[in-house]
Amino acid sequence: MDYEAVIGLETHVQLKTNSKIFCGCSTNFGVSPNSQTCPVCLGFPGVLPVLNKKVVELAVKLTLALNCRITPNCKFHRKNYFYPDLPKAYQISQYDEPLAIDGYLDVEAVKIGITRVHLEEDAGKLIHTQEGDSLVDYNRCGMPLIEIVTEPDLKTPHQAYEYLTDLKSILEYLEVSDCNMEEGSLRCDANVSIRPVGQVELGTKTEVKNMNSFKAVERALSYEIERQIKVVQQGGQINQETRLWDEKKEITIPMRSKEEAHDYRYFPEPDLVPLEVSQEWTEEIKTGIPELPQAKRQRFIEGYELPSYDAEVLTANKSLANFFENTTKFYPKPKMVSNWIMTEVLGYLAEANLDISQSKLTPTHLAEMLELIDSGTISGKIGKEVLPEIFKTGKSPAEIIQEKGLVQITDGDEIVKVIEQVITENPKAVEEYKTGKKETLGFLVGQVMKLTKGKANPQITNKLLQERL
Ligand SMILES: [Zn+2]
Structure with a gap:
């Protein structure tokens, strides 16, 4: 039964x-x-x-x-x-x-x-x-x-x-x-x-x-x-x-x-x-009742064109929802903001057992950092390193990047120098690439990233490396 x-x-x-x-x-x-x-x-x-x-x-x-x-x-x-x-x-x-x-x-x-x-x-x-x-x-x-x-x-x-x-x-x-x-x-x-x-x-x-x-x-x-x-x-x-x-x-x-x-x-x-x-x-x-989670979720789906999963995660907590909305005021790409909040920001908060309202990260910080990624000043990877620093210190992304020397290398000549070093040090991989194993390129780009501590611009590195090979 x-x-x-x-x-x-x-x-x-x-x-x-x-x-x-x-x-x-x-x-x-x-x-x-x-x-x-x-x-x-x-x-x-x-x-x-x-x-x-x-x-x-x-x-x-x-x-x-x-x-x-x-x-x-x-x-x-x-x-x-x-x-x-x-x-x-x-x-x-x-x-x-x-x-x-x-x-x-x-x-x-x-x-x-x-x-x-x-x-x-x-x-x-x-x-x-x-x-x-x-x-x-x-x-x-x-x-x-x-x-x-x-x-x-x-x-x-x-x-x-x-x-x-x-x-x-x-x-x-x-x-x-x-x-x-x-x-x-x-x-x-x-x-x-x-x-x-x-x-x-x-x-x-x-x-x-x-x-x-x-x-x-x-x-x-x-x-x-x-x-x-x-x-x-x-x-x-x-x-x-x-x-x-x-x-x-x-x-x-x-x-x-x-x-x-x-x-x-x-x-x-x-x-x-x-x-x-x-x-x-x-x-x-009754007039003091704010917009409730379900209504907010619906508005996030329609107004910001977010997937319902994102809307659900972001509205589960009022301060998080406010944080998201305030960030999009300075950086109007909602899905991008949502991605960063749902992975990096929430990951950090869970680890530290904090609510967003108790953390030192502000909407302007996050917006500023996303702008720096868009403009190519830093890579997304570096962004992920900058974020925990903001949480710890409350300093602005620009300040942290300056202090730690994390500005992305976009200067081709500088990148070419590193590419030469990588080619000399990895003859086997170069050979493989030349005999048609195209996926080896990813490995070589990775080596350039390693030597520059992630600061080389990935697109430029990719392009220059292909040209060189
Ligand atoms: Zn009493």
Whole structure:
């Protein structure tokens, strides 16, 4: 029997605000433990939460970008559970009336439904030391989160990966989150079940947690789907449970039986009034939504006549897209700019683990360098050597070329001298060329390049060498 998977994702995103969701504490990451706390986020008796307006603004911005319907009067609920990282023993979250519902995101031309987007506060963080102690840091308590829940519309682990990549790109374009997975600003849990192909009824699902990258989500889902199929094929039953992804062993392991909503004893938060997002404010927020990745991709294909692959790579990241557009303002050959960005620039950034906005390379630098290649001042090969220098020093290409003496040799007399040397030193290759083995020419040109450290103009070298032979 053939089986198909049904996948739904729950993504928690930390919103980029200066202060927490219900108090004025700072949201700085990496400061000393418990230094960013107050009676409100520590859950002291008698304190009152006050909703941060910026949190709502950023959340509304996102829900609009995800084509959601904003609930006119949404409510906050208390989700009750005990855990040492939760001093109040409840989390303020949203339950049956979330901020927004009924949205969608197009992922590779497939509409993935967004069931709901709701606001909530984060819990603190437990740190288990090697000495066997457990420490708690409440700085994260009360950090503003949104949870984005999809319909079970995803069919494959790869589609889940694509969904997350697109979602992250939208979050970055909107500047509502820094999406830093290492710092926990973006976390994803997956619900997955299997069923025989053609069956409408859903199978029992498991929830998989603890994936710290999108690739890990993809791998964990692949594993979990295979595991479930095996269990069913052997006549077993899937338990509704939460499982942890073990990145090292590449397996999922049972963590606890899946809790039901009623386990949390949800009840309306008595200290917060229902939240009403006015039509007027919604409209105002809407005007602040920039061109989103999909629209930009389309414009890059049509406006710059780029292949869709290029457009996709360039628009995946807003600062990269801006870098590309700004470079073409100074050097209006889009495909050439795209080629250099996609190979050399992205290669360097990946190696240095940097975003283009953090690097010293500017659009004027790249444009200037491409001009120098066009004018024959340097060869493309030298260009590839100049680029890392710009990244390192922030100096202009002209400066680097001057300092390093990289100007291309276009003077024929000078090149002829080197050609003579190459011919004397490689009699066998010359002989071969003369007896008709034309591909030997490439070798001889290569020798000239080697002696001039890549500075000889390749076209001139080629021509002169042929004449000489
Ligand atoms: Zn606080």
